[in-house]
Amino acid sequence: xxxxxxxxxxxxxxxxxxxxxxxxxxxxxxxxxxxxxxxxxxxxxxxxxxxxxxxxxxxxxxxxxxxxxxxxxxxxxxxxxxxxxxxxxxxxxxxxxxxxxxxxxxxxxxxxxxxxxxxxxxxxxxxxxxxxxxxxxxxxxxxxxxxxxxxxxxxxxxxxxxxxxxxxxxxxxxxxxxxxxxxxxxxxxxxxxxx
Amino acid sequence: xxxxxxxxxxxxxxxxxxxxxxxxxxxxxxxxxxxxxxxxxxxxxxxxxxxxxxxxxxxxxxxxxxxxxxxxxxxxxxxxxxxxxxxxxx
Numbered sequence: 001x002x003x004x005x006x007x008x009x010x011x012x013x014x015x016x017x018x019x020x021x022x023x024x025x026x027x028x029x030x031x032x033x034x035x036x037x038x039x040x041x042x043x044x045x046x047x048x049x050x051x052x053x054x055x056x057x058x059x060x061x062x063x064x065x066x067x068x069x070x071x072x073x074x075x076x077x078x079x080x081x082x083x084x085x086x087x088x089x090x091x092x093x094x095x096x097x098x099x100x101x102x103x104x105x106x107x108x109x110x111x112x113x114x115x116x117x118x119x120x121x122x123x124x125x126x127x128x129x130x131x132x133x134x135x136x137x138x139x140x141x142x143x144x145x146x147x148x149x150x151x152x153x154x155x156x157x158x159x160x161x162x163x164x165x166x167x168x169x170x171x172x173x174x175x176x177x178x179x180x181x182x183x184x185x186x187x188x189x190x191x192x193x194x195x
Numbered sequence: 196x197x198x199x200x201x202x203x204x205x206x207x208x209x210x211x212x213x214x215x216x217x218x219x220x221x222x223x224x225x226x227x228x229x230x231x232x233x234x235x236x237x238x239x240x241x242x243x244x245x246x247x248x249x250x251x252x253x254x255x256x257x258x259x260x261x262x263x264x265x266x267x268x269x270x271x272x273x274x275x276x277x278x279x280x281x282x283x284x285x
């Protein structure tokens with residue numbers, strides 16, 4: 001049995017790759033039922049593969065001006081740490097199609113992949129909602145709001161009474177040959193994005 | 196129901212795999228026998244890509260459509276009218 005409650009490494013501060021804040025202005029969202037995940041054999045925090053069920057796809061939501069955000073927060077419980085997850089993003093548009101997607105995200109469960117601005121680490125690309133999925137809990141459009149200029153302000157979170165048992169997973173997908181990199185992972189995700 | 200890695204037909208790619216979305220990722224080479232692999236492949240054909248390149252007699256591989264060579268049509272090509280044959284419009 002693996003030793004799950006003993007730390008085995010520290011952290012040294014350095015100037016080679018200082019951490020930076022923010023995520024890129026893109027969120028990849030897919031229906032939880034549409035994609036199966038492959039995890040690293042020894043570390044369940046690493047997702048090494050995404051496999052679509054039939055013709056399922058990943059959908060890409062673009063934004064601008066560093067306006068997307070992800071939050072992962074530990075919640076202490078009687079049975080160990082759990083994690084609440086939030087993804088704040090927006091849609092700079094207004095259409096029936098957008099409303100349809102937002103309505104679907106309110107009913108069904110989705111998973112979301114965010115790309116950190118800090119991409120020098122092996123956790124640059126993170127998957128949220130891997131176990132219990134996420135649902136849309138805030139979808140606000142204030143037509144006269146100057147900050148959003150009539151766009152949709154959105155938030156994906158864990159469904160009621162559910163939290164994730166792990167921190168956000170790192171997505172790290174290798175190319176056909178060689179080891180996984182930031183670029184190979186983005187390429188693998190983009191290959192599944194709906195045209 | 197052998198799981199001998201030397202004689203196994205169905206070899207999974209490295210990692211622990213989900214065979215159905217949302218399920219626990221439990222499937223890996225050490226615990227998947229050929230018989231189980233065939234059972235799962237029959238019910239969840241999308242997992243075929245999770246296996247290394249091994250013969251899949253039960254799973255029809257998607258072949259790329261053959262591009263037929265375009266034969267020249269039997270009809271004689273219609274010669275375009277020469278400029279001088281065209282009726283004058285002005």
